[in-house]
Amino acid sequence: MNPSKTGMLHHVEIYVDDLVATRHFWSWLLSKLGYSLFQDWETGFSFKQGETYIVFVQTEDRFRDKPYHRCYAGLNHLAFWGSDKKMVDDLKETLEDKGVRILYPDKYPHAGGIGYYALYFEDPNRVKVEIVAQEE
Numbered sequence: 001m002n003p004s005k006t007g008m009l010h011h012v013e014i015y016v017d018d019l020v021a022t023r024h025f026w027s028w029l030l031s032k033l034g035y036s037l038f039q040d041w042e043t044g045f046s047f048k049q050g051e052t053y054i055v056f057v058q059t060e061d062r063f064r065d066k067p068y069h070r071c072y073a074g075l076n077h078l079a080f081w082g083s084d085k086k087m088v089d090d091l092k093e094t095l096e097d098k099g100v101r102i103l104y105p106d107k108y109p110h111a112g113g114i115g116y117y118a119l120y121f122e123d124p125n126r127v128k129v130e131i132v133a134q135e136e
Contacts, residue, residue: 005051012078013055014127017064019043020035022056025100029129030054032091034081070128077120077128085109085117085133092119096110111115 016022023045027037030047038048044057070076084086088109096102103120104111112118118132 002047003062009052011046011053011055013057014075014125015057015059015063017059017068017123018124019045019056019058025124026056029091032087033082039123041068052055057100062074068125068127070126075127079128079130082133084136087132088117091131095119107125120127 005028026047030049033049035047035049035054039046039055039136040055044055046053046055048054068074083092092102092108102108102120103122109117111120111121112130115135116132118130118134120128120130123129
């Protein structure tokens with residue numbers, strides 16, 4: 001193993017209820033964040049930036065009896081760096097136009113606290129996504 005990679009995130013894999021809706025949502029968002037399509041197969045796809053990739057896989061019917069909720073044990077949210085505050089603001093406007101549920105709109109852009117400029121929203125599976133910019 002390359003010691004300089006120790007501790008770096010290799011990939012995240014997320015099982016989803018609706019692969020088509022997930023692809024539509026994440027393809028647009030991840031391309032805005034600099035990711036490119038990496039893998040594509042009948043029941044899933046992935047996007048990659050650098051050496052890190054994110055995988056989305058269609059949940060099998062036999063495991064779809066319990067819906068995902070970020071407050072249960074497991075993944076709470078994914079957070080990505082935005083290039084700057086303007087990018088975060090532009091994404092918020094575009095997501096609102098697309099009808100995406102924005103979280104904590106009354107506290108935008110400081111729902112994470114003062115000195116923390118971020119946008120929070122949900123993907124089609126209700127996974128919370130955060131885009132954060134450096135507060136200057």
